[in-house]
């Protein structure tokens with residue numbers, strides 16, 4: 213007896229195509245890179261050795277590392293504060309319900325898409341290239357992608373959750389500034405704060421990594437240790453970064469939980 | 478008597494195919510309490526939102542107290558809107574502000590942007606807002622956050638906000654569609670009593686024909702974007718009601734308008 217079909221035909225076909233294509237592409241890609249299994253095996257032998265070196269953690273560099281960490285956190289903080297101020301206004305300029313000049317909104321949206329297609333690393337490299345190594349380059353380079361990200365997030369929140377409020381403020385004869393400050397901002401404040409907390413977390417992680425390309429902070433130290441095969445302080449550095457990011461994630465999660473908890477009351 | 482609101486051959490088309498309003502003619506006189514009835518998707522919400530231009534009509538003219546709304550510039554439009562109160566099905570309050578602040582929002586249209594943004598309401602406005610809240614039985618709720626209220630209380634705050642505008646016309650879009658019968662009665666009573674007392678004309682969209690008949694001085698039946706009935710409540714026969722709501726099945730199933738979207 214013929215079995216009864218239960219799935220959605222075109223969805224299943226799409227999925228089959230997708231998996232098939234991946235399998236077909238895998239082999240040419242594999243050989244293109246000439247992935248060498250021997251190199252891989254040699255690398256495996258090295259692991260105990262490197263692990264051993266990394267186990268000999270030294271605290272000699274601890275003050276330097278903490279100093280670097282503080283710099284990284286400050287870079288991230290400044291980046292986020294400046295970006296929040298810029299994005300807050302840009303978001304209201306581009307959100308569909310509040311855009312004062314639709315053409316301007318379109319242009320800014322297009323610019324944001326362009327900024328976001330360029331990886332953060334490239335932005336920081338550009339900043340380093342134009343103003344030299346250091347924290348300033350970090351802040352400058354991170355501002356572009358961060359503003360783009362926050363503007364996008366804020367404007368989505370405005371369009372999604374602010375619709376009813378915007379209608380109400382418009383209906384009483386309120387103007388643009390009233391929409392922004394009397395209606396949407398109080399309504400969405402907690403949502404905005406949650407996004408900012410989330411963004412701060414991402415930015416700290418980015419700052420650490422981007423120190424490696426010269427944006428200042430603890431990443432610069434890590435980069436030095438790696439290039440001199442100086443594994444002892446490297447281990448400590450990685451540990452510090454790990455603990456910081458872990459604590460940060462815990463805190464932002466807690467903040468977001470509290471914010472959303474209050475929102476549901 | 479001269480109409481305070483005159484709508485002539487009003488049309489609204491969404492996209493290229495959905496005709497929500499297909500030539501509406503309507504006059505509203507002072508002191509009228511008009512119920513607009515009709516099935517989901519008939520165009521009731523669109524009609525109300527065209528009157529204060531929350532939606533821009535495609536064609537036609539709307540004149541409110543001698544001013545043309547359809548072509549009005551930004552500033553004039555704000556001034557006109559400030560004289561028209563609006564009440565929403567989902568209350569549209571700012572959840573995180575106090576009840577009093579929400580009511581005071583009714584004053585924003587008549588304040589400078591600076592005073593509005595910094596919430597510098599006059600003491601007279603505050604007193605008036607508190608008086609309104611007391612009048613609608615919300616004296617206990619004045620300093621509560623808006624999202625701590627029940628649906629019926631929220632809608633009464635919505636009414637207070639509209640009344641705080643000191644409007645000459647109130648538009649209410651399904652004000653009781655999300656409320657239980659008891660709250661519905663309180664809300665409709667408050668709205669009706671205040672409009673009559675203060676000589677505010679009111680256009681209220683309703684699903685329920687019995688509610689419309691109980692409160693309205695006049696009923697307007699809308700079907701597929703057209704006025705198919707306009708008369709006194711006692712003139713609305715059962716046959717007429719059936720005719721108005723007959724379109725419902727037709728609209729929902731043959732044109733494929735999803736129920737949620739149309740509600």
Ligand SMILES: Nc1ncnc2c1ncn2[C@@H]1O[C@H](COP(=O)(O)OP(=O)(O)O)[C@@H](O)[C@H]1O
Pocket residue numbers: 491492495496497515516517518519520521522523524734738739740
């Ligand atoms: N924003 C919109 N975009 C497209 N179509 C819409 C929109 N709003 C309403 N419509 C359509 O216009 C018609 C009238 O809708 P509406 O005025 O909401 O009716 P009612 O309030 O009587 O239920 C419906 O067919 C609805 O689907």
Ligand SMILES: [Mg+2]
Pocket residue numbers: 521522523651739740
């Ligand atoms: Mg409706």
